[in-house]
Amino acid sequence: MVTVHDVARAAGVSISTVSRALAMPERVAESTRTRVVLAAQELGYRPNSAASRLRAGRTGAVGFVVPDLENPYFASLTKGAQARARACGYAVLVADTGEDPELEVELVTGMGPQIDGLVLCSPRAAERDLDAVGAVPLVLVNRELGVRPSVTANDVSGMRQAVEHLRALGHRCVAYVGGPARSWSDARRRAGLDQAVRELPDVRAVQLGAFRPHVAGGHAAADLVVASGATAVVAYNDLVAIGLIERLRARGLDVPRDLSVVGWDDTFVATLASPELTSVGADLPALGAVATDVVLESVRRSRRSGAGAADAAGADGESGGQVRVPVELVVRASTGIAP
Amino acid sequence: MVTVHDVARAAGVSISTVSRALAMPERVAESTRTRVVLAAQELGYRPNSAASRLRAGRTGAVGFVVPDLENPYFASLTKGAQARARACGYAVLVADTGEDPELEVELVTGMGPQIDGLVLCSPRAAERDLDAVGAVPLVLVNRELGVRPSVTANDVSGMRQAVEHLRALGHRCVAYVGGPARSWSDARRRAGLDQAVRELPDVRAVQLGAFRPHVAGGHAAADLVVASGATAVVAYNDLVAIGLIERLRARGLDVPRDLSVVGWDDTFVATLASPELTSVGADLPALGAVATDVVLESVRRSRRSGAGAADAAGADGESGGQVRVPVELVVRASTGIAP
């Protein structure tokens, strides 16, 4: 293994200079820096991350915790996040909670010492459990919690777009098939739906749920939707929408002739379904990348100020970044003229 | 932060004893051990992984490299792998190569120092580039390379099952829509197809490809399949199968009436398609878990012997574990009686 000592010897400088030349290039003379960099390259020097982590207290890794990797929504998020993290020189520790709030807390606290920052997607855990993390900068995706940094999709706007689209097709009663009870996004969408029907008095809403965010959830919800008298339904996500369609078809109903279905997240499965799903969604890899940016920014800030994550977030006026990304309704074949 | 020193003081022993009591319990007296363990628990001691890694040369993490996280096949593999790794006390560094062989090599070498072992899924890289890794135990998934540890699905058997199924339905000419040219699995399936038609003289095979392992690949292949005169087609994976079906439908052909389609991998999208896909597949999370087991076993072995990964693999008779998991044909609605 080639160490700073080897590079130092090769470049004819001390190990301190090597360390500086690589970590803070502006603190060392131009000529020495090139000499060091060249020597390092020549010898194939790779800093021992354990040592630098031990000394400097940084790990060079961020955690990325999702409820379910097999869910295409989180798969896309993860893909975007790891690509961005890598581009910034960070490794990504991925963990899957299996939708279990307890495991979520356990994972988050357990990962703590191994990472510089953590992105927590669609957290189901109670607020106080998340507060307990504290140690590393934490960024929430799809949930806002006080002034904590977060990245969320604009669900309210998405729901508005969906309702307006359906209304334009002549629908006057829209059902919403909701997801996990503890889901913050779900609550936002319900709020968005409330707001939309308040402002569009000729449309009525029926809220159903909680259902599991999988195909099975759609199966379970379909009959309730039919019984509700709604002519259109917005699903918690694309998988639920597909489950709905499957069950409706099994009952002899046609989508979109008898019922229009709107998916959510616009994952790639939206185009696999038949009919292809009209769906509300953001650019998911981009969303994952943004979350990574925010957490890395948070890391840098907390490192500069030397304070804990919470302090760093609250210290300056930026409030640590609460990003809300736009969403867009993509119209495909699963929505049509109201019967 | 609470360190060994704190625990040592609380337990009235030296730090060496603390370290031993926690890491090798049998090397310390019963009474002292309980005292130390209690003190550690009391103080909430968590060993600093950076320090132990620096001293002991182990990282407590394994790498998991896949071509595309958004592909449900790899998503499932990753899910299984990270769950198993966590159960064994290891963290998982996930990286996505974007199907790029060069990035693959770069990632694998770049991750080297941060991990104890590496699982590399469906590697596209050239053999010599993989040899260059060397440093950490490497386990390949869906590719065999010399005596290197690997975990593969039994593609040959899977293809045999698919062909026999189609033959039983009366099909006499079967097309195969292949995936990436550098894919080892693809080659195995082609070999399996060759073997199957050799042994079943009344069946003929048409091999097509290479196509991209996505829906678009299926789109591209569909017309070639039709022109080939085959009455059934086996696709490289479920996404390709779905692409085939979409394009066939666009041309006014019905699946399975005019053409039977068999998917591969039996991912969850097989049940999303309509008609639902007949598909060949293994238990994917289990496959990921097995790969993790193999790499962790490899890690333990190389640590024991103190030798490099390759040596460790070849040293004893076990050949480091070349596991082949069984696959199974799941019959659904996309295959039917030959026209």
Add this chain to the structure above:
DNA sequence: TGGACCCGTGCGAACGTTTTCATACCATGC
């Protein structure tokens, strides 16, 4: 010309653990 200051560099002390070696103790065998 001398003092103040700055810049580039080197020295050496951490960081928290593991592990080797040495020591003290006790039991066993002649």
Add this chain to the structure above:
DNA sequence: GCATGGTATGAAAACGTTCGCACGGGTCCA
């Protein structure tokens, strides 16, 4: 009773980096 061997513990040296501090030499201004 003394040598022998084994066992439980302690002291201290690593592991490879970062970073505070100090030093030398130069520049600038008085």
